[in-house]
Amino acid sequence: MAELLTGEAREQRRAAVADLGAALRELVDAAVRTEVGAPGLAAAAAAARDLAAQLRAGQRGLLEVASVDDPVAGERWYSPVYGPGSPVAPPLLVDSEGGGRVTARVTVPKALEGPPGLAHGGTIATLLDHVLARALRSAGRGGLTATLTVTYRRPVRLGVEHVLHAEVATTEGRRSTARARIVTADDPDTVLAEGEGLFVALRPEAAAHTFAGVDHAPEAWTARP
Numbered sequence: 312m313a314e315l316l317t318g319e320a321r322e323q324r325r326a327a328v329a330d331l332g333a334a335l336r337e338l339v340d341a342a343v344r345t346e347v348g349a350p351g352l353a354a355a356a357a358a359a360r361d362l363a364a365q366l367r368a369g370q371r372g373l374l375e376v377a378s379v380d381d382p383v384a385g386e387r388w389y390s391p392v393y394g395p396g397s398p399v400a401p402p403l404l405v406d407s408e409g410g411g412r413v414t415a416r417v418t419v420p421k422a423l424e425g426p427p428g429l430a431h432g433g434t435i436a437t438l439l440d441h442v443l444a445r446a447l448r449s450a451g452r453g454g455l456t457a458t459l460t461v462t463y464r465r466p467v468r469l470g471v472e473h474v475l476h477a478e479v480a481t482t483e484g485r486r487s488t489a490r491a492r493i494v495t496a497d498d499p500d501t502v503l504a505e506g507e508g509l510f511v512a513l514r515p516e517a518a519a520h521t522f523a524g525v526d527h528a529p530e531a532w533t534a535r536p
């Protein structure tokens with residue numbers, strides 16, 4: 312079981328995790344845009360395998376929560392959406408959250424491209440799903456996505472700053488709904504894509520089953536008082 316860090320030790324490790332994450336995102340961007348010759352690719356592959364071996368020297372299991380995480384607050388430092396330590400997160404930057412509303416910024420990188428120059432539709436759905444869940448969580452509503460409807464109205468372009476807004480729509484028992492939209496920072500009135508999600512909070516016994524083997528209880532997904 313990974314020991315969760317607190318206080319200064321956690322802050323120091325979080326800074327190091329974020330620094331490595333930023334370096335790895337630069338590497339991913341360089342890797343998907345490179346046109347160096349085959350010898351250069353082979354040398355980079357060897358260096359990447361050396362680096363992986365270095366990191367695997369101290370590695371947690373697949374179901375273990377990272378020592379820098381806060382599972383109760385729902386802070387996930389390797390989230391593929393916002394995780395500062397994730398090589399694959401765009402990453403999403405949350406500007407404000409609370410009272411059932413979230414505003415966040417994102418610039419979609421080349422690695423998450425769909426049609427040339429445009430964000431992949433699945434990436435857009437991921438971003439919308441995340442801010443929907445987060446808006447609900449900020450209102451004290453845990454839950455997993457049961458349905459997600461995405462309406463793609465205009466392309467979301469790579470390398471352009473976008474803004475996402477999400478808000479809670481309805482709450483009833485364990486079910487909650489929220490809606491979200493994505494716009495460009497320069498043109499906030501033109502909606503590029505919209506998302507509507509139904510989220511269902513887990514009953515405690517279902518949470519035990521769903522998260523069997525996870526070392527720290529993920530309270531953030533269950534029905535909370």
Ligand SMILES: CCCCCCCC(=O)SCCNC(=O)CCNC(=O)[C@H](O)C(C)(C)COP(=O)(O)OP(=O)(O)OC[C@H]1O[C@@H](n2cnc3c(N)ncnc32)[C@H](O)[C@@H]1OP(=O)(O)O
Binds near residue numbers: 385455456517
């Ligand atoms: C903080 C940000 C973190 C970001 C994370 C982003 C969110 C995610 O990625 S979540 C991961 C993706 N989602 C999943 O893996 C969920 C997989 N599905 C499940 O686990 C279950 O189907 C789950 C939890 C949704 C519902 O299961 P369960 O609690 O057993 O539901 P159940 O008791 O049958 O139904 C509860 C209520 O929800 C309704 N409901 C459940 N699923 C659906 C559905 N798909 N459509 C409509 N209604 C539904 C039921 O009708 C019922 O309503 P009522 O109480 O009125 O009768």
